[in-house]
Each structure stands twice: as C-alpha cells, then as structure tokens.
Amino acid sequence: MKDRYIMALDQGTTSARCILYDRQGKQVSIAQKEFRQIYPQAGWVEHDPMDIWSTQIGVAQEALLKIDATYKNIDAIGITNQRETTVVWDRYTGEPIYNAIVWQCRRTAECCDSLKAKGLEASFRRKTGLLIDPYFSGTKLRWILGHVDGAWERAKNGDLLFGTIETWLIWKLTDGKVHVTDYSNASRTMMFNIHDLKWDEDILKELGIPVCMLPEVRPSSEVYGESSPLLFGGPITISGAAGDQQAALFGQTCFEKGEAKNTYGTGGFMLVNTGDEPVDSRNGLITTIAWGVGNKVQYALEGSVFISGATIQWLRDELKILDNAAESEKHARMVEDTAGAYVVPAFTGLGAPYWDSYARGAIMGLTRGVNKNHIIRAALESMAYQTNDLMAAMEEDMGHPLQKFKVDGGASANNFLLEFQAGIMNMPVYRPQCIETTSLGAAYLAGLATDYWKNRDDILSNWQIDRIFKPDMDQRKRAELLDGWHKAVRCTFGWAR
Ligand SMILES: Nc1ncnc2c1ncn2[C@@H]1O[C@H](COP(=O)(O)OP(=O)(O)O)[C@@H](O)[C@H]1O
Ligand SMILES: O=P(O)(O)OC[C@H](O)CO
16 A cells, blocks of 8 residues: 555646645655636736646646556645636536636726726725735626626526636535635635635625625635545545645745745745734735634735746747747856846736736847847846845835745746846845745645644655855846846836826
8 A cells, every 4th residue: 555645736827737745745746737828818818717627637637647546545635726817607507607817817907997096995905905906806707797798697696606716626626515715815806804804895895796606715724525536536635725825835834924935937926924914015015815724814925926937938939939948047048148138028017016007028128139048048037136126125014134035936947047036136045855835835734634744843844955046246237237127127117008
C-alpha cells in the first residue's frame, strides 16, 4: 500500500494543474494542461467554465494515474484558484449561462465609473477593503445578469447560482451538492463585508444582485463535502479552498504579521500578512482576507499587478519572438541593458498602485539599435519594476521596510528576473525550493483540516531555501532606471478612455 497524499487542484488563469503532495511538502506527481483564452473584444477576457472543469478533472485523474495511485491514496483535496473570475450557472441543469468573465476583463469599466460618480468609493472600500474596479467580481456578475436574456428574473427566482472558480469546482466535484466559497475568495467579490464577515446587503442592492444566488461563506480549512465517487472510483474529502495568492502566502508559511511574498504568475501579486487586523492603504493597495481558519480570519495587504508572466507569454504567442518562456533568460543575458527601451504591459489597464482601467500597453524609448533581445529583457524588467512599485507602496503603508521578501510562481524560475529584482529593490530576494507555493498552500489548508498535518509547526520546517539573490546595483543607475520606468508608465495613462 502506497503512502497517502494530499491532492492540490490549482486552477490558474492559463492552465489547470494537479499536484500530489506528501507530508514533507514534496511533489510526488504533477499534471498540467493549458486551456483556451477567449478575447471577444479589446480588453475583454473570458473562459469557458466547462473547459475549466474538464481540464481540471482531467489533470487530477492524470496525476493519480502517473503514480498508479487511486482515491484510497488521497487523504484530502485542497483547491486554489484564479480569483474574482465570475461564473453563473443554472442550479438544476448545471449549465453555465455565459462564459466565465475573467478577472483581467475590463468590460465593466464604465459601470465602475458610474458607481464612483455616485460617491460610493469610500463606503465600498470601508466595507470590502477594495477599490471600485472591474477587476473584482461584483460588476462582472451584474453585467451577466443584465446582458443574458431573462437572467435577472431567473436569479431572483433562485434558479441561478453564482460562484468564483473554487465554488464552481466544488459544486462540480460534489455533483451539485455543495455551494460554498471561502473567506479569502469571498473577499475578492466586492460584495463581502470583510469586518462583519457577511455578504453586504447595501452593496448587493446597489448592484442588483439577489442574495439567494450567492454561496455560503466558510473557513478556508474545513471539510466541505466529498467528491462524487464516479470521478475517482471512490469519494475523496474536500477540505481546503483559498484564492491562489492567499494560498501562496500560506504555502510560503507567512503565518506571522509582517511576512510577505510575491508571486510571478500570469499576474504579479505581493501580499503581506497583517495579522488579526485589517490595515487600510493610502498608497493604492487593497485590504483582503488572507484566510479563515477555525473561527478566526487573518488579513493581508495586497498589491495586484494584472500582467506579469503574461508579458512573456505575449512575446511567445503574439510577437512570436520566443519559443518558450524559459528562453527569455538566455535572450535577456545576450545584451547588457535594454538600450533605453521600456515595456509597460498595461494590456488590461493598470492595477496597483495606479488603478487605471483605461491605460494600455506600450513599448517606449525605441531607437534604431533596439533588437529583440532588448525587448525581451525590457519585458522581464517590467515584471520587476511593477513589483518594486508594490514594495514601495507597501513599505509606505506599513511605515517600515519589509523584513524578508519571498518569491514564487512560474516565472520565479527565471534567475535573470530575480537578480534584476534584488538590484532594483535594493533588497535580497528569497526563492524557496518549491516555487509552486500556491498549490502547496491549498494542500496545507486541506491537510490541516483532516489532521494530515497536526498544526502549523508541523509544516514550517517544509519551507527550504533554494537561493538568495543579493542586491548588486549601482545606486545612481538604479535611480535613473526607476525614473525612466515611471516616465514610461505615465505615458500609458488613460489611453483607451
Ligand atoms: N522561466 C520563465 N521566465 C519568465 N517567465 C516565465 C518563465 N516560466 C514561466 N513564465 C511565465 O509565468 C507564467 C506561468 O506561471 P504560473 O505560475 O504557472 O501562472 P498561472 O498560475 O497564473 O497560470 C506564464 O505567464 C509564463 O509566461
Ligand atoms: O492565475 P494567477 O496565478 O496569475 O492568479 C490570478 C489572480 O488570482 C487574480 O486575482
């Protein structure tokens, strides 16, 4: 009989992954599949919810098969997901009534403008910790109810259900028996009061959302139900769920106040644990729930950058100047600098700390000598500049420098990126051996609920360093580069207005 493992389902923006973890937090099996991105109009992004489900369940079955394991080898399932992405489906047939509107989608920018014009920003912020922005689920849900024939009536009658991706996956896994979300995901909807820990009636009224379509909000580490026996040959306990960025904070074992991480995935997300108290930002960050465990929640301050590793994907898929993302490192090292070029990847507007839905991407500072290596290098550097902007905002809000900066996510495999990051931030960057901390965090949350791990001390020693990147940049050069970056960013403001 094989050992028992935790199955982490990581439903990211561009791919579904399943990783099986053992007690030491080591990966024993992994399967991954990209799925279709749908861009119906400029600035709009959708996914097919059935695609999300079929790729996710496909990789879960594949990960088991790869090591000849069955449901009996799995202690529990933990789910982590791209956040804010909004799905609405029919309670009886299980059919989605529209594609999932993805977190990056800007279609509700005007709706957000009108909410702001009504002077609602301060009260929304006080209650939800968020700014009014198309990024969050609330206006996406309102858009679906307003644009799909008969949807609002059906929702009011209780025939439709809303969910972010973890809710959709848990509903599918349990064959329509369980309709829940967790505190961390609820806190991204712009409909959830992060202080009272309840759906906010005033906001729901303002957005015209019937409360009966919303999931029950539960802790991030708790038994929600069992998967349908048809999926894996027998039932598996589902006992953890968290938004991917909060899960990564947990996976990096940032359990204490003041501990921070940055994830370089499709987007870039820096979170610092602020403990039992929510901290308000004066510098363009948002306040969010890190997780709810037992009867208490912990909060985080977050800087969200919409396009990070996706810049490299764009070079690969659209400009076709790369065969694969990892190759970007080799190209960046072929030149000494970017020859003055800056890439500002504001493809879907700018998130923190600028929050401009109407900004659009640009390559600035082009001269005749700029070649593809310079552009690739500038694209990687843009990921570091954006992270540096978040760091500056975070330190300003916290009133002191961050003590330790841990990184993870697919693009953190890139050594050039992290060397430049350490230099431009002028602080060391810590990369752990496991950079898949998102799924690891989901595994921990699930395994803590089933006693696979006894407590947090049991998992702390699983965090192992791979490499520390030390800052090594001349201070004058650093100041010049940052000046150029900020000048380039300013040029993108308001472009699509
Ligand atoms: N070695 C690399 N260098 C730069 N970017 C990379 C590298 N490997 C992956 N990426 C980028 O990171 C992203 C994938 O990271 P991942 O954590 O899997 O993202 P997500 O969970 O958002 O789907 C892609 O956008 C890809 O372009
Ligand atoms: O898919 P990722 O890993 O870039 O994460 C997306 C975020 O959850 C969006 O808020």
